[in-house]
Amino acid sequence: MFNLSKEHITAGKNFNRWLVPPAALAVHLSIGMAYGFSVFWKPLGTALTNADGSPVATCAAGATTFSEKIAGTGTALFATDCNWTQFDLGWMYTLFFVLLGCSAALWGGWLERAGPRKAGLVSMLCWCGGLLISALGVYHHQLWMMWLGSGVIGGIGLGLGYISPVSTLIKWFPDRRGMATGMAIMGFGGGAMIGSPLATKLMNLFATPTEPGVWQTFVVLAIVYAIFMTCGSLGYRIPAANWKPEGWTPPDQQHHRMVVNRHVHLDKAHKTPQFWLLWLMLCMNVSAAIGIIGAAAPMLQETFGGQLVGQPALGFADIKADESLTVAAAAMGAGFVGLVSVFNILGRLGWATSSDKLGRRNTYFIFFVLGALMYVTATYAANQQHLGLFLVVLCVIASMYGGGFSTIPAYLADLFGTQFVGAIHGRILTAWSTAGIVGPVIVNYMHDMRLEAKVPFADIYGPIFLTLAGLLGIGFIANLLVKPVDSKYFMTDAELAAEQAASKPKEASVKVAKPLNGAPQGTDWLVRFAWLAVLIPIAYGICMTGQKAWALFA
Template identity: 60%
Template sequence: MSVTTLAPPPFLSRERTVAAAGFNRWLVPPAALAIHLCIGMAYGFSVFWLPLSRAVGITKPIACPADMSAIAAMFATSCDWQISSLGWMYTLFFVLLGSSAAVWGGWLEHAGPRKAGLVSAFCWCGGLVISALGVYLHQIWMLWLGSGVIGGIGLGLGYISPVSTLIKWFPDRRGMATGMAIMGFGGGAMIGAPLANMLMQHFATPTSVGVWQTFLVMAAIYFVFMVGGALGYRVPREGWAPKGWTPPKPAANALVTHRHVHLDVAWKTPQFWLLWAVLCLNVSAGIGVIGMASPMLQEVFGGKLIGLDLTFSQLDASQKAQIAAIAAGFTGLLSLCNIGGRFAWASFSDRLGRKMTYVVFFVLGFALYAMVPTTAHMGSVVLFVAAFCIILSMYGGGFATIPAYLADIFGTHMVGAIHGRLLTAWATAGVLGPVLVNYLREYQIASGVPQAAAYDQTMYILAGLLVLGLVANLLVKPVAEHLYMTDAQLKKPGAAAKAAEEDAVHADFEDFEEEAKDGVVAASGGGSTPVASGSTPLALVVAAWLAVGLPLAWGVWITLQKAVILFQ
């Protein structure tokens, strides 16, 4: 057999990422985790707010003149930024995440995960560099543009880059596969926040709070991990299936399809908008809790957290500092539950089914939200904390389960792009949840409701959102037969060319395994295409998992140390 002379496709093309024979699919989840653990720091950006609010004053904030306009404050260098202004970065993160995933999700399916992952790395890390310059020059608009807008685009592309790939590598465990990757997004802050604190303490001087230096160091670290993750992505050859696995036979009226719906059709179906509502309502309730977890615990239990029969308003400054430390442990514990729920619930959905898993989320969630005011009035910290731990596990589980739910309903052909469109529900919830919770609290306190009871109505309203989510989930039915792509559509010229190119690349691998002796296959133009033949070395798989597992274990350890305070 002669050695092929087919020119290799471009390095960043999707075809170049088609896996060789013997590739171990367990190398793909750590590649996804490497990216998600980096962009997940978006959840932990609040660690920068206080230092940045005194970037000029260093020891205490220097307020801008009362008559200074908002535009002038954006360019002022002689006074400090307000935390409320810095908080816009958090809003931009999730609005841009959802919108960029929706806009470029279709492009990702054609470009492939490697190119999308690299673009995500340049956007997220480049945004941090721009933000560092903004801190150095004291220009808040550069933080909004750098991390908020450009970094937000990186979040969207990085978040959805592994979804379609993992679902195709793990058709037998869709939920578990997406749960492993999306778990990383929830865990990014556990690693990034303590790392940022350590770096800021190291770089702090009498003339600097150490934030811009921290941004640069974290950008460099994240860039290495994200590029490594992007280059580690591989896609399976067309028609590949796990050894020994047989696809289940389609059942009559089954909710899990073995066919495919095009993106342009999928987003116009009732099923898409019902799932949009399912995600939006689940996230709105959960994200509202995340935003108020710390103050809620402090205001509801007050002095009881430190063994005193005093309300929150009766505590002095030192006592409030004590319960603030306990509340920080509570927040850390919720973070762990958020992460664990992403993997556990998504894996559980492989057995229970996606629709029934969401039924559990909404029914159990409704009971727990409705029970929270009772546990608060009982004065039971343990029951209160347990309820919120389960609630946050289902919040994270909802994120990790939805990609597999979409694959069940619309097929895997364009699931990444469809998931990108659906993430606009997250952007909506990111505004709806916190606004709803915060304004309800302020309204009740202004109306004379005691702080300890100000959250009761809020919990009941959030429980009501979950009832609406349950109804939307129960209405999800299989897609109408005429909406599926035909074989002719799946084999249209563009798709046929792509498949042929993938087959050619794979053929190179097979030819090499049979004949090549020098580790490369000759290519036209005098170049060569590296080929990985045979089985993937186990040491490489272990090293890949250690690269992401060790930082994650460190973050979990730091968080557990803080959480222990809650029960002392």
């Protein structure tokens, strides 16, 4: 029914490049719900109840070392008579990003050959299929099915969906690389902003006295995301070889040594020190934030307890004993997840766009220095129970976390050229896979250890924040060492011509695409419709987040 070949999706002369960003957003807003999965932790952690309505004991209770946690989790994978802990569930969140990076690295080269449309549709099948398998896992209370469904299969979908539009948009917008990568990736940060409040509403709709309505929510989300991701994937188009916007000339490399007009082959990129320095930078930037974002909802509830429900004298332990207060605090936690997501998405577009002026290297210096200061401030805010300051600090951290993701593809394009930037970006996302283990393990392990040591809930996260600030210091040093790529790694003109000829569309009828504002008037309605289709859900997410944020700051 649909031609998925790369040749078929090469744009013709009347194509408007502004149709590609909303297609990318439709895919990324769907898979971005991975960030919002923390709204399921508390409902799933009390899914099994006794006859009197109290929660069943948790799996692996009483473990005191990391090795025992792993052993206990192995039991939890198949147990049907105990509730899952945050540590158990947090490993599914880790699997998301481990598999995201691995799949992006493994199939990044295939994506460059097959084109973004085919990759986007495979991503849809994996992500939505994984949600359905997870729904079955929740229904039968089998943790291994959740890990396999959303964690492994869904994680593969995340990787393919994440990188599918990146190189395409960089090639459509060579004059605004930072803005292009910001548009390509900002939807991934905004997925939780839409998905978290929607999931909360669905769980409330499907909940019964005996179960929390999570599996039904997974099914509905899978159907909705399948529709959006299919439409977005079919909207992908690629520019003809050597296309460039009318009136734009590449920057003078003599005055912009960190921005090249040549290209490094995929097989040579990982042999350069610049690749590994950027790998380390991304790993540290992600590790320092991903665990906190993944535990955003429970972190806020544990740290501020009764402040969230207008009763400052109560701690989190008191709230857990009252069902109505637990529901109210959970709603505030979901609002915080959405608020973090708003700044995540704004940071992806804002920081990446500003990097076009500031430079990628300077932008990353800001991330590492300001980020470390924010974590120190977060420790103070938690200790002093200053909710407003804590919210502001975490929102700034979230913006720089998102900005790091959206700026790294432009950084790669500046250093290595654009011919293989999608595949190189896919390989460097293995840093995300590593960070997906490092960050959540640091946060969840330190959290559980301090909890078992009977540390008050409000004091749990201070040392965690200071540890994460130290990771940003490592990233600062790595960025300081980045220099222009040695000329020996670049392809010759003959090698570049051979690569372009190998990937040249077979259809002779393909012509050069029309640049910005060059599309005929008849396509304007399509551009408006495409943007409305993604802006309406974003507006819903912002509206819902604004309501919750108002309650938080009030």
